[in-house]
Amino acid sequence: MSFIARSYEEVVRDLLTTTTGGTTRETATVALDSEGEVEAIRLDRRPVRRISHVEERRVNLDNTEEKIRFTPADYQLIASDGSDNPDALDSLEFRKTGNKPQSGSELTINYYPLTTEPVPLTDLNVGSVTRTLMESFSRELAMSELQMEYVYNSAFLETATGASLDKVVTLIGMKRFAGGHAVATVRFNRNPSTPGKLTIPTGTVVTDADNNRYKTTSELVLEAGESSREVLVAATTPGTPEVEADALNRLETLVAGVGSVGNPKPARNLSTPESDKALRSRAKGALHGVSFGTVNALKYGVLSIPGINAVTVTEFPNDIPGEVLLDIAYGEDTPDVRAEVEEKIRKFKPAGIRVLTAEADILEVRVSVELTLAGTGVAESEIAALRAGVESAVGDYLEKLEPGGKARRAQMASQVLADTRIVDCRISLIPGEQAAVEELSLSGSQILEVIRPFDFPLIESEDLPAPLARSVVISAMLPYIPDAGTTQADAEASLQLAYDSFISSRSPSNIITVDELAAALRDDSRYALIRESIILTVEVEETFLQLSDGLGSFSPQDNDSISSGDASFSLTEGGL
Structure with a gap:
């Protein structure tokens, strides 16, 4: 269970949708089919008249969360039975040429069922009693959710901060190091006669001749072939004095495989209290030991x-x-x-x-990755970071496989394609001395040891050939506010008629802009368009051009076949 606060704009949007008979915040988990495409999502309150909002909550490679909103250029409403009957539309399908969500992420969908109960409140104009009460309630609800999110985050080691983090770590007997607390850097040296991997746990105590005790603040691992590594140590009590260089040369409890220990530089006092990040890291390591x-x-x-x-x-x-x-x-x-x-x-x-x-048998596996980058690719200075992100994502996935598990091509590819700069990839696994494979099954007693760094034999840019003949599809998001006395159905019928007329009249001499569209749709007796929120999406073969108020235009060519795509008419939370 998790709690994420909604913004004020999100609360208003959901309340407007609910008030006008729509369904809000229906969630679905993104899954891929056998070909790696996003599976269609069947909505609960079907059949569906239109979809007003689709948003993805994506977890990036650095574990940060990001909200991504999709437009009608990215998805369409279809009938799951394959028919063309508009009364059978019940599923959301992502277009092959549009933006797509990441596998395993969560989608939030607002939509309007085909049949709904009559709406008791119809005056949603800015300044009306209904709209004012709704926006006032939304502000209070958004503030309450922010407070709830803070309370929720304060209960966990990963998200608590400040005084809340201090209370969390006291549960395992820890305290934040105050300013003036003595710390030092200690080097652990391997015994030459001890091969293999050595682990020095958090809390390992080193002392000097006067029995001044310092503890390691994090776990230290000496990989096979590493002769020594350094780790930060901190005095066990605030009153422990600083020690000179090479004074911390004794282990209170012998650690097998460690030949010697020492601090190359003198200890120092912290000038400021320990940071949240350092305390959090120290507490996570200590949890495993206590x-x-x-x-x-x-x-x-x-x-x-x-x-x-x-x-x-x-x-x-x-x-x-x-x-x-x-x-x-x-x-x-x-x-x-x-x-x-x-x-x-x-x-x-x-x-x-x-x-x-x-x-458990350790199976060493080498990884080879070929990448195709979007558009013209990335700058040479970004290649190293790009490769590091791919290596981290795929390597972590492989190392978490349990005995008897299977490294699947689609799941590895989804880890790589989470980076929007990458449009295609080919991953090869080379287990031991065997031939390269695309998928790898482990026996019930095997675990993987991933050899790093990965091999990147090919990193190329995507080819974007220009089409000879073009099919142009124009979609639009048209937020509006109906005039007093005009029903939503009447306003949208008038908008649809004017929109179809505008599309059918486009030619090389009639460019397409939001300004031209707004002029063609204008009808002050029925509604008012929210121009700054209008978005026009022009799909030309497999490329997209997005137009907004005062920004961008599209000029049709003589051989263009122009057709109307999805036109989404919606009440919005904005004002005139």
């Missing part, structure tokens, strides 16, 4: 053992409640390591739970 009886505590407890490369946890492996299976990938398989695994399981497992262990 929690008991959870799946993550069990996993990270075993993973902290030197010589353990990876751990995968499977609940109910035999469909028996109370059983947990650990598939363990040993980097160093010795009696001492196995004994420590048993000890960690005994320490961290929940009471009454039976923990089964099995050896």
Whole structure:
């Protein structure tokens, strides 16, 4: 469950739609078919007269959320039975040539069913009693939702800030470092006789000759082949003094595989209190070390053992409640390591739970990615960041595969195509010494180790050939306010008639602009158009041109075949 506040404009839009008999905020999860296209979405209150709003809540590669609004140039209303009957329209379908949502994201849809109850309130003009009450209520509701969102976010480690974050971390016995708290950078050096991956957990204590204690603030991993790495340590108490360089050279508890430890530079005092970001990072690492009886505590407890490369946890492996299976990938398989695994399981497992262990086989996989970029591509300076984003998205997907899972082509492609700069891709997986494949199935005891960096043998720009003969489709979003005494049905019938006449009269000598359209549709006796919100979309073959008030124009050519697309007439929250 999550809570995201709506803006004032969104609240007004939804109330206007509800008041005029529409359906608001129907949600659907985006799914792809076998060909990688977005599946049509069948609406609940069908059949449907028209769709007034489609919005996607997309999670980007950096885990930030973004709201994306789609226009009629991106979608159309269809009948799921394939008929052309306008009374059977019941599904939203995204056009192959328009913008598309990301697989797995959530869509919010407002629309008007074909048949609705009579609307009791009809005077929605700006300044009317109904409109004034609606906008006043919307403002209060939007403010309440903002307050609710703040309260909701204050309860979680990832989103709490300031004093709220201080209260969250006290649940695991932590406090924010105040200004003047001593910190230092400590280097952990590998014992040359210890190969494989080493993990130094959060909270590992290092001391000096006077027993001044400092703890690591985050988990440190020495990958195979790495001889040393540095990590930030902080004094265990505010009164702990600063220490000189190379003074922190003792481990309070020996960590297998670590040969020596030391601080290359003297400790220093923090000039300001610890930031939210630093405190949040330190708390997440500490959770794995202080929690008991959870799946993550069990996993990270075993993973902290030197010589353990990876751990995968499977609940109910035999469909028996109370059983947990650990598939363990040993980097160093010795009696001492196995004994420590048993000890960690005994320490961290929940009471009454039976923990089964099995050896997971590590399958190394190399990844090759060919990319096709939109339009003329991107600048050379952006290529490195583009490749890093693709590598992060695909690599994270592969590393999260459970034993027995399958790396699917469509799912990997959706990770890559989430970047709007990329229009096509080809991903090849090379497992071990085998031939390259597009999909990869793991056995019940296998996990993947992704080799980085990826190989990018081809990054090319999209070809955009100019068509010889053109089909031109013109769609429009036409917000309006009806005049007093004019019903919504009468206003929209008049608008549709004028719009069709405008489209049919276009020729090379009659350019298409929002100004020309507004002049052709003007009818002060029935309605007033909201010119600044009018959007015209001109679809020429597989390209789109969007026109707005005072911006852009389209000149038809002699051989153009011009037709009318979707015309969306809607009441809006704006004023004249």
